[in-house]
Amino acid sequence: MDQDLALPLPQKLANQLREGLIGGAFTPGQRLSEQALCDELDVSRNTLREAFRLLTKEGLLEHKANRGVFVTTPSIAAVIDIYRVRRMLECPALAHAYPNHPAAARMRAAVQSARAARQRLDWREVGSANMRFHTAIVELADSERLSGFYAQVSAELRLAFFLLDDPELLHAPYVDMNEAIISLLEQGRPAAAAASLETYLNQSERTILAALARRAAA
Amino acid sequence: MDQDLALPLPQKLANQLREGLIGGAFTPGQRLSEQALCDELDVSRNTLREAFRLLTKEGLLEHKANRGVFVTTPSIAAVIDIYRVRRMLECPALAHAYPNHPAAARMRAAVQSARAARQRLDWREVGSANMRFHTAIVELADSERLSGFYAQVSAELRLAFFLLDDPELLHAPYVDMNEAIISLLEQGRPAAAAASLETYLNQSERTILAALARRAAA
DNA sequence: CAAAATAAAATTGTTGAACAATGTTGACGG
DNA sequence: CCGTCAACATTGTTCAACAATTTTATTTTG
Known part of the structure; x- marks a missing residue:
């Protein structure tokens, strides 16, 4: 590679x-x-x-x-900051994307990998595919520097995932949401796709913050 | 410091x-x-x-x-990429800002510094103040990581400025635009401020690309 | 003379050891 | 139990050495 x-x-x-x-x-x-x-x-x-x-x-x-x-031990503040960044990068990138962009194909491929992995209960790969999906979203913006920055931020977020210990809860529910998002983009509805993405990010953030808070309490 | x-x-x-x-x-x-x-x-x-x-x-x-x-010798492609990043970071940050944010005060202060420096023809300081102004815009988003990334990108852009040799042309015209932008924000019109900012960025990008192209030709 | 081949010099890439500065541990005495 | 102080371990920084590579200079060749 x-x-x-x-x-x-x-x-x-x-x-x-x-x-x-x-x-x-x-x-x-x-x-x-x-x-x-x-x-x-x-x-x-x-x-x-x-x-x-x-x-x-x-x-x-x-x-x-x-x-x-x-x-690094990701703090609550770090997770909040990272999701703020994700919303600011991913949503506009998706909203202004055109469906034939090469990165859209990568989004589709990532979703298929995730579905296959989910079927065989390989949550580790589900997580990886999910990350490829969102990396591809940022690549829709065609900015080398933005993609590099996103890679860094998502690596840090991965650290937070390992603090939690329920990968199924963490990744499984989002496969279908990703499927919906890429489908909307492919149908030429980037605004709707971006709206779904924002819902996704809010939900994902809440899940992780809740899990992190539970962990801190214990 | x-x-x-x-x-x-x-x-x-x-x-x-x-x-x-x-x-x-x-x-x-x-x-x-x-x-x-x-x-x-x-x-x-x-x-x-x-x-x-x-x-x-x-x-x-x-x-x-x-x-x-x-x-690093900034390329045309790098400048284009950097301005894409600036538009994606600065415009939304400004559009969603509220006027009493502490960073807004820093924007105002930077504009005043720039005006004073322009009056005494200190173009170096005009450039520095201009940079502080845009740094403050990104800080409106309240994201540590975003601010760090922006600092990096703007440092790279500064390199491009030194390739050019007319600091007056490069910075002087923008003092008044910055003034207009912060005034709009203070008046509670962030959307209008963001629109002005986008105009600013487009114009600035064209100026620098043109100067860079002239330099490449020579 | 020009161009290619080769040798010499300079520069970077990496390692290992050394020593100072700081942090950690544990024994001792109150 | 708590604080003090010495012994120990770890990091911070420098230096010297050598291998690998590039640049420069020199020589050879057409």
């Missing part, structure tokens, strides 16, 4: 660590020891630290002076 | 370099020698390289493998 071979080592490292982070290999709040990771990944401390800076800038890690780096 | 004393050295370095970059201390396309900057700034290569990574991720520097880092 990546032609990582050409990339400098710290970036490869950062990509590898990011995969682990959004894949749930580490738990939020966990401290990442330089020594331990250097040994495990077989790179020097300097190289690892450069990768840490990258991921810190993306919001996936937090750096506390003289104490080390920690996996 | 910054409490840089507490920040780790690479970040302080990055801030310092960023100031230089958006202040025009380097010219786009210029190569930054590690050795030379290490000597000049009195830091080690490792530390400098960490700062480079940060700025590369922000789009201010470009990293070519085994060849070093170069000051």
Whole structure:
């Protein structure tokens, strides 16, 4: 998927660590020891630290002076902020999209993947496909920088998902909503699609905030 | 302005370099020698390289493998992309703003600075004040992440400004437009303000693209 | 003389070790 | 039980070294 071979080592490292982070290999709040990771990944401390800076800038890690780096624990405020961003990026992108945009095909493909995964109860893949769906929505806007920013924000959101432990509740209900959204766009009704998307985002935000609040209470 | 004393050295370095970059201390396309900057700034290569990574991720520097880092030369495509982003962030932020938002006061203050600077023909400060004005617009949206992203994008845009050499043409005409925009917002007419802003952005984009095209031809 | 091939120099990429500064742990005494 | 202080571990930063690559200079060749 990546032609990582050409990339400098710290970036490869950062990509590898990011995969682990959004894949749930580490738990939020966990401290990442330089020594331990250097040994495990077989790179020097300097190289690892450069990768840490990258991921810190993306919001996936937090750096506390003289104490080390920690996996970000998404706060309620962070989730609220992320959903505000999502509404501001995704809804206009969809509202102004034209149905033949290549990203629309990616939206459709993501929905089909999600349906198939749901049928075999593979909630992990349902979540991934859902993310591809929304990434494609932002790509409708045809802005390299916007897409890059969205990738960053959604990676941070994934961290929040791993705080919760009911992936079915988290992703399953949204497959059909995505289906409806892409269908509306394909029918040339982008405004209606955007309205559905906003409903989706509000509902999703509430679900996650509620789950997060329950977790904080416990 | 910054409490840089507490920040780790690479970040302080990055801030310092960023100031230089958006202040025009380097010219786009210029190569930054590690050795030379290490000597000049009195830091080690490792530390400098960490700062480079940060700025590369922000789009201010470009990293070519085994060849070093170069000051980004903004392309026509980059400028178009940046203005697309600006329209998508600034216009909705302004349209949904309420006039008593603290950021509105910052908009007003920026306009006053710009007027004063224009009177004494200090185009550099006019440009800075103009940037503060638009930063404040994004802050109306109350999103930490959005503001951070905008800071990054506008830093990149500043690079493009330094490619041009007529700061008066670039900034002077917009002081009055900004004045009109904040006045509309203060009068409780955010929709009209947003419409004016869109006009502003379109006009500004055309000016810069034209200047950039002239420069490319020469 | 021009162009290609080659050798030399300079630069970046990565590592490892060193030491200072800061944080953490645990024993000790009140 | 709580605070103090020393021992320990970890991070922050620098330095030196070497491999890999690019740039420059030189030589060879047509």
